[in-house]
Amino acid sequence: MSTRILVVEDSRTEAMRARLILERAGYQVLLAADGKDGLTKAVAEKPDVILLDALMPQMSGFEACGKLKIDPQTSHIPVILLVSNGEATDLPSGPGLECLLAKPYDPALLVTKVQTFATRGVASPENQDALTRARREIQNAQQARSDFLANMSHELRTPLHEIIGMTELVIATDLTAEQHQYINTARAASNALLSLINDVIEFSELEAGQLGLEERPFDLSEPIERALEIMRARAGDKGLELALTRGAQVPKQLIGDANRLRQVLANLVANAIKFTDAGKISIRVDAEPVNAHQVELHFRVSDTGIGIPQDRQELIFEPFQQSDSSATRRYGGLGVGLALAKQLVRLLGGRIWVASQPGEGSVFHFTVKMQMPAQVAPVIAPVAGKTWPRALRILVAEDSPTNQLIAKSSLSKAGHAITLAANGVQAVKQFQAAHENAQPFDLVLMDVAMPEMDGLDATRAIREKEKSLGGHLPIVAMTAFATKEYQSKCIEAGMDAYVTKPVRIEELNKTLEPLMMREPAATESPVNLRDALEVVGDDVDILRDAVASSLSEVPEQLQQLKEAMTKQDASGVEAKAHRLKGVMGNLGGSQACAVGQCLETMGEQRNLSGGGELVTRFESEIARVVAFYSSPTWEQSARALIGG
Amino acid sequence: MALKILCVDDDQPQLTIISSVLKKEGYVVDIALDGYQGLEKARTFQPDLIILDIMMPGLNGYQVCQKLQADPETAKIGVLMLTAKGGVDEKYRVASEFSGKVKDRMHGFDVGAVEFLTKPIKAKELVLRVKAVLWACGVGVEAEAASS
Incomplete structure (x- = not known):
C-alpha cells in the first residue's frame, strides 16, 4: 500500500499544488479543507503524514495540531506545519509539530521532508532540534530576503531612473520622426522593465505582509x-x-x-x-x-x-x-x-x-x-485641473548631478522655481536662509541617500527648527529604496510623503496634490482605532476600561518623565518612556508610540542631548491621543469599525 | 475546572486589558503589580500559567523567573514573557535566544513551556499563545481530556 498524506489547507490552489507535487512523488493524497475536517479525516483515514496549513479560518493550524497531539488515535502521526514567511516570527513552540516548512516551499524540499517523516515517524528529540533550527532558519531567511530586496530595488532602480529621465528629456527636444520612434521604443522598454521590477518587489512585499492599502x-x-x-x-x-x-x-x-x-x-x-x-x-x-x-x-x-x-x-x-x-x-x-x-x-x-x-x-x-x-467625507479637497494655483518654490536636495538636471528641467518647465542642494547640510542651510529672507519654500523634494547629511537627518533638522519658527513644510522623500519598511523610516523622520525613483512628473503631481491642498495642521487621527481594537479583541468595553485606566495614570507618568529628563537621569527616562510608549501602543497611538520609542532609545544609550524637545513633542502627541479618547464619539467609530 | 492565570506587570492599563481578555476566554485571572507580589501569588494562587512582564522596577521578569524556577512549588508553572517591540528587552531576547543564554537562565524549565509575546499584544495572539504554552506544559491536555 502506498504512503498516504493528508493535506489540510483552506486555499484550493495551495492544496492542489501540494497534491500535484506529492502525487508525482508517488504518494496518495487526501485533502481536507479546514482544521475540523482535517481532524475527522485524520481519525478516520490514519494517514502516514499530515501537512497542515498554519493560517486557516475557524481553527488555526496550531490549534488543529494541538488537538491531533492530544488524541491518542492521531498523536503518533507526524505533522508538518506550513507557515508563510510573514508568520514565522509569531510561531509558538508548537505542541508536537515535527517540522515547519515556509511557504512558498520548494517542491523537492516538501518531498524530502515528507519522505523523512513517513519513514522515521514522530518526535524523537532530534526532530525537536530540527524544529528549532528550522524556525531560526526561517527567521534568518526572512531578514536576509528583506535586506536583499531593499538593496536590489535600489541597485536596479537607480540606473533605470537615469535612463528614463534622460529619455524623457530627449523626447522633449526637436527630433526627426525616425529619432522619435527610436527613443519612444527605448522609453517603452525601460518602462516595461521598471514595471517588471516593481511587480517582483511588490509581490515579495505582499507575501511578507508588508504592503498596505491607500484609502x-x-x-x-x-x-x-x-x-x-x-x-x-x-x-x-x-x-x-x-x-x-x-x-x-x-x-x-x-x-x-x-x-x-x-x-x-x-x-x-x-x-x-x-x-x-x-x-x-x-x-x-x-x-x-x-x-x-x-x-x-x-x-x-x-x-x-x-x-x-x-x-x-x-x-x-x-x-x-x-x-x-x-x-x-x-x-x-x-x-x-x-x-x-x-x-x-x-x-x-x-x-x-x-x-x-x-x-x-x-x-x-x-x-x-x-x-x-x-x-465618508473626503479627506482631501478635490482639485480642479493639474496646474497649481501659483508657481511653487521648491527645494530639491539631491546629490546626483544627473538627477538634479532631470528634476530642475522638468519642474522648471511646469513653472516652478527650483533651488538645488547637494546634500543634507546644504538643504538645512537653504531652508534657514529662505526663511530669513521671508521667502520660505513651499515644498522640499529630498533624496534620502546623500553624502555628509542624509535626507532623514536633514528632515529631522528642519522639523526641529520648525518648532521655533512655526509652520510645517511638506517634505517629500525621493528614493530608489521601494520597500514599505524604508517608507516608514521616512515618515518617522518627519517626511510627509514618498515617491520612488525614477520620479515621474505625473506621479509627483499626484503625490503633491493632497499635500499642497492640505491644511497645515495635521489632519490624520492620532489614534489608529483598528490597532487598539486588535489589542482588546474587538471588545469596546475592555477598550473603555483600558482607556480610563491609562488616562488616569498618564499625567503622573509624564511628570516623572519630565523630571527624569531635567535631572538628566538616563535610566529614568528609559523606564518612563518605555512605560508611556507601552500605554500609547495599546491605545493605538502610533505616532506617540514612535516618539516614546526614540526617547527610550536615548535613555538606553545614555545620551539625552536634544531630549528635552523630544519630551515636548511626546507630550503633545500624547495630548492628541488623550483628546481623541476624551471625546465620546470614539466609541461610535469603534463600533462602526467592528461592524456591530 | 477552569484554568488559572496570574499576570504580573507594573503597568495597570496593560493588566486591565490582559485580564479582561483572558476572563472572557473562561480563565480565572489574578494580578500582581510587581515581581515580589508575583512570587507570593505564584505560591498562594497556584496558577497554571504566569504572564510576566520583563521590564519592571524592583525585580525584573528574568529575576522573577529564576526565583520561580528555584522553588519546587512553582518550578513547573509555564511562563509567558512580555517584551516590547524594539525595546531593550526585545533586543536582549533576540540576542540571548541566539547565544543560548535564555536556555541557561531557564535551566530546569521545560524550554517549550516558556514563550515570549511582543507588545502591543493583540488579543487574538495572546489567547493563542496562552493555549500553546498550556499545551506545552501538559496542562491543557488534562483539561481537554477532563472536559471531553
Missing part, C-alpha cells in the same frame, strides 16, 4: 483609463480591438486604493493581449452594493486567445508556476503578474478566477470591494 477618493474611470491607455498601444500593435463596457449600476466616485485596482486590471489586460493573436479583448465592469457603505465591483476581462486547460486554471495564479514545467513552457513569460494580481485582489477584499476553454479564449474575473463616498 482615498477617486473617479473609477481614472484607474481604468490609465490601465487601458498603456495597453492600447500594445493591442494596436497586434491588431487587437480593446473594448470597455460599464454596467448601469457602476458608481463613478469611490474610495479605496485606485492604484492597486489599476495594477490588477493592467496585469490582466496585458496577459490577455499576450495570449491573443487575433480578435478582441473586452473589459466589462459591473457593481453590486454590499451595504450602504460598500460596493463590490466585478471585472471581466475576456479574450479570444489560446485558452487555458482545466487543470491549469488554478495553478496559473501561483508565482512562477507557468514556466516551471516543460509541458507548460509555451505559456511561459508570465512571471509573477497573475500571482501579484491574485494577492492584490485578496488585499482589496475580493477574489479572482478564470473560466476558459482551450482554443476558445478565456474570461478572467475578479471582484474588489470599495467604499462609497456618500458615507
Whole structure:
C-alpha cells in the first residue's frame, strides 16, 4: 500500500499544488479543507503524514495540531506545519509539530521532508532540534530576503531612473520622426522593465505582509483609463480591438486604493493581449452594493486567445508556476503578474478566477470591494485641473548631478522655481536662509541617500527648527529604496510623503496634490482605532476600561518623565518612556508610540542631548491621543469599525 | 475546572486589558503589580500559567523567573514573557535566544513551556499563545481530556 498524506489547507490552489507535487512523488493524497475536517479525516483515514496549513479560518493550524497531539488515535502521526514567511516570527513552540516548512516551499524540499517523516515517524528529540533550527532558519531567511530586496530595488532602480529621465528629456527636444520612434521604443522598454521590477518587489512585499492599502477618493474611470491607455498601444500593435463596457449600476466616485485596482486590471489586460493573436479583448465592469457603505465591483476581462486547460486554471495564479514545467513552457513569460494580481485582489477584499476553454479564449474575473463616498467625507479637497494655483518654490536636495538636471528641467518647465542642494547640510542651510529672507519654500523634494547629511537627518533638522519658527513644510522623500519598511523610516523622520525613483512628473503631481491642498495642521487621527481594537479583541468595553485606566495614570507618568529628563537621569527616562510608549501602543497611538520609542532609545544609550524637545513633542502627541479618547464619539467609530 | 492565570506587570492599563481578555476566554485571572507580589501569588494562587512582564522596577521578569524556577512549588508553572517591540528587552531576547543564554537562565524549565509575546499584544495572539504554552506544559491536555 502506498504512503498516504493528508493535506489540510483552506486555499484550493495551495492544496492542489501540494497534491500535484506529492502525487508525482508517488504518494496518495487526501485533502481536507479546514482544521475540523482535517481532524475527522485524520481519525478516520490514519494517514502516514499530515501537512497542515498554519493560517486557516475557524481553527488555526496550531490549534488543529494541538488537538491531533492530544488524541491518542492521531498523536503518533507526524505533522508538518506550513507557515508563510510573514508568520514565522509569531510561531509558538508548537505542541508536537515535527517540522515547519515556509511557504512558498520548494517542491523537492516538501518531498524530502515528507519522505523523512513517513519513514522515521514522530518526535524523537532530534526532530525537536530540527524544529528549532528550522524556525531560526526561517527567521534568518526572512531578514536576509528583506535586506536583499531593499538593496536590489535600489541597485536596479537607480540606473533605470537615469535612463528614463534622460529619455524623457530627449523626447522633449526637436527630433526627426525616425529619432522619435527610436527613443519612444527605448522609453517603452525601460518602462516595461521598471514595471517588471516593481511587480517582483511588490509581490515579495505582499507575501511578507508588508504592503498596505491607500484609502482615498477617486473617479473609477481614472484607474481604468490609465490601465487601458498603456495597453492600447500594445493591442494596436497586434491588431487587437480593446473594448470597455460599464454596467448601469457602476458608481463613478469611490474610495479605496485606485492604484492597486489599476495594477490588477493592467496585469490582466496585458496577459490577455499576450495570449491573443487575433480578435478582441473586452473589459466589462459591473457593481453590486454590499451595504450602504460598500460596493463590490466585478471585472471581466475576456479574450479570444489560446485558452487555458482545466487543470491549469488554478495553478496559473501561483508565482512562477507557468514556466516551471516543460509541458507548460509555451505559456511561459508570465512571471509573477497573475500571482501579484491574485494577492492584490485578496488585499482589496475580493477574489479572482478564470473560466476558459482551450482554443476558445478565456474570461478572467475578479471582484474588489470599495467604499462609497456618500458615507465618508473626503479627506482631501478635490482639485480642479493639474496646474497649481501659483508657481511653487521648491527645494530639491539631491546629490546626483544627473538627477538634479532631470528634476530642475522638468519642474522648471511646469513653472516652478527650483533651488538645488547637494546634500543634507546644504538643504538645512537653504531652508534657514529662505526663511530669513521671508521667502520660505513651499515644498522640499529630498533624496534620502546623500553624502555628509542624509535626507532623514536633514528632515529631522528642519522639523526641529520648525518648532521655533512655526509652520510645517511638506517634505517629500525621493528614493530608489521601494520597500514599505524604508517608507516608514521616512515618515518617522518627519517626511510627509514618498515617491520612488525614477520620479515621474505625473506621479509627483499626484503625490503633491493632497499635500499642497492640505491644511497645515495635521489632519490624520492620532489614534489608529483598528490597532487598539486588535489589542482588546474587538471588545469596546475592555477598550473603555483600558482607556480610563491609562488616562488616569498618564499625567503622573509624564511628570516623572519630565523630571527624569531635567535631572538628566538616563535610566529614568528609559523606564518612563518605555512605560508611556507601552500605554500609547495599546491605545493605538502610533505616532506617540514612535516618539516614546526614540526617547527610550536615548535613555538606553545614555545620551539625552536634544531630549528635552523630544519630551515636548511626546507630550503633545500624547495630548492628541488623550483628546481623541476624551471625546465620546470614539466609541461610535469603534463600533462602526467592528461592524456591530 | 477552569484554568488559572496570574499576570504580573507594573503597568495597570496593560493588566486591565490582559485580564479582561483572558476572563472572557473562561480563565480565572489574578494580578500582581510587581515581581515580589508575583512570587507570593505564584505560591498562594497556584496558577497554571504566569504572564510576566520583563521590564519592571524592583525585580525584573528574568529575576522573577529564576526565583520561580528555584522553588519546587512553582518550578513547573509555564511562563509567558512580555517584551516590547524594539525595546531593550526585545533586543536582549533576540540576542540571548541566539547565544543560548535564555536556555541557561531557564535551566530546569521545560524550554517549550516558556514563550515570549511582543507588545502591543493583540488579543487574538495572546489567547493563542496562552493555549500553546498550556499545551506545552501538559496542562491543557488534562483539561481537554477532563472536559471531553
